[in-house]
Amino acid sequence: MKHKLLWAILLFVGYTNSHAQNFKRLHKKATVIDTHNDFISTGIEKNKSFDMALKGITHSDLNRMKTGGIDIQVFSIFCDENYGNGTAYAFANREIDTLYATVQRNPSKMMIVKTPEDLLSAVQSGKLGSMIGVEGGHMIEDRIEYLEAFFNRGARYMTLTWNNSTSWASSAADERAKHNLGRPYGLTSFGKEVVKKMNALGMIVDISHVGEQTFYDAIATSTKPVIASHSCTYSICPVPRNMTDDQIKALGKNGGVIHLNFYSGFVDSSFKQKNDAFLKKHEAEKNELLKNNPSDFYANLVLHEKYKDEIDGVRPSLSLLIDHLDHIVKLIGVDHVGLGSDFDGINSSPRELNDVTDMPLITQELLKRGYSKKDIHKILGGNFIRVFKANQQ
Numbered sequence: 001m002k003h004k005l006l007w008a009i010l011l012f013v014g015y016t017n018s019h020a021q022n023f024k025r026l027h028k029k030a031t032v033i034d035t036h037n038d039f040i041s042t043g044i045e046k047n048k049s050f051d052m053a054l055k056g057i058t059h060s061d062l063n064r065m066k067t068g069g070i071d072i073q074v075f076s077i078f079c080d081e082n083y084g085n086g087t088a089y090a091f092a093n094r095e096i097d098t099l100y101a102t103v104q105r106n107p108s109k110m111m112i113v114k115t116p117e118d119l120l121s122a123v124q125s126g127k128l129g130s131m132i133g134v135e136g137g138h139m140i141e142d143r144i145e146y147l148e149a150f151f152n153r154g155a156r157y158m159t160l161t162w163n164n165s166t167s168w169a170s171s172a173a174d175e176r177a178k179h180n181l182g183r184p185y186g187l188t189s190f191g192k193e194v195v196k197k198m199n200a201l202g203m204i205v206d207i208s209h210v211g212e213q214t215f216y217d218a219i220a221t222s223t224k225p226v227i228a229s230h231s232c233t234y235s236i237c238p239v240p241r242n243m244t245d246d247q248i249k250a251l252g253k254n255g256g257v258i259h260l261n262f263y264s265g266f267v268d269s270s271f272k273q274k275n276d277a278f279l280k281k282h283e284a285e286k287n288e289l290l291k292n293n294p295s296d297f298y299a300n301l302v303l304h305e306k307y308k309d310e311i312d313g314v315r316p317s318l319s320l321l322i323d324h325l326d327h328i329v330k331l332i333g334v335d336h337v338g339l340g341s342d343f344d345g346i347n348s349s350p351r352e353l354n355d356v357t358d359m360p361l362i363t364q365e366l367l368k369r370g371y372s373k374k375d376i377h378k379i380l381g382g383n384f385i386r387v388f389k390a391n392q393q
């Protein structure tokens with residue numbers, strides 16, 4: 001009897017150890033691709049470089065990417081609606097310069113990826129494959145030649161709009177809030193021309209942030225699979241930035257991929273209310289912070305860091321994030337889902353995912369839910385590679 005018990009204990013310990021090694025080994029072996037990281041714009045704002053040690057300050061930096069097992073990172077090129085014609089394109093180029101300079105300073109650790117062949121060589125050489133995604137059509141300033149120039153500098157996706165509509169596409173925020181009076185609803189004929197030009201160049205159409213009408217117009221116009229670089233599901237968390245079941249099904253038919261956003265407010269429908277209550281409680285302190293730095297994002301970040309225990313209580317679980325993934329898989333299958341963290345562009349993420357080094361926990365959760373190794377390889381990066389290749393053909 002004693003022996004039986006001993007055997008049972010040994011088997012259990014063996015099982016847990018091999019399970020732990022399994023997910024780490026699988027995560028390391030897989031090509032892990034994150035389609036959305038905002039470090040470049042956040043770094044400019046905070047005066048920090050990606051090759052500095054920034055643990056506790058940002059979600060990501062060059063060395064922590066390695067710990068997180070990230071092979072390919074799409075860096076978002078971003079400026080908000082305060083930039084427009086005459087300023088947005090120049091600012092975007094300054095960000096691209098910043099990424100190129102970072103890669104040049106670290107030739108043994110990073111490389112720019114413009115083609116599927118580059119992607120493969122980055123993975124094989126163990127360098128962080130660095131891709132460029134332009135987050136917001138306002139950065140082309142209504143000029144096709146600026147779109148071409150972005151492509152030539154390496155941009156491989158463009159999000160048709162950010163929260164602000166352009167003169168040729170309406171955003172999710174504007175469509176839902178009906179702010180778009182006097183603006184386009186969906187894609188204008190120039191907007192369709194932009195999509196066709198992106199198809200011709202080999203630049204992926206990104207539909208995160210766009211309004212539903214723009215989404216359907218883009219899907220109908222594009223001859224190539226599109227992506228949502230950082231979005232979740234509306235049926236689990238009904239906010240305008242997430243995708244409805246009908247949109248998810250349409251994207252599945254198009255052959256595209258939805259990359260999950262880690263932002264607590266897109267993962268958990270109750271987060272906004274809880275976070276508002278937290279901010280209300282610390283309002284006086286927040287106002288003091290805003291006196292020194294008018295950025296709302298920065299003030300919230302400082303409060304989230306200072307009252308970590310308190311805010312941990314309102315952060316959703318990693319499990320809820322993976323519920324979004326399960327929901328998409330149930331609707332359109334495992335070939336249409338990936339990861340687009342939005343790290344360094346968000347001030348709250350699921351409590352297990354504190355920064356990029358926690359990425360392997362996603363693989364652990366996928367294994368726990370019974371996804372096969374083959375499926376996990378697809379989710380972590382294979383699906384994006386398929387769409388990238390299809391767009392470059």
Ligand SMILES: [Zn+2]
Nearest residue numbers: 135209230345
């Ligand atoms: Zn975004």
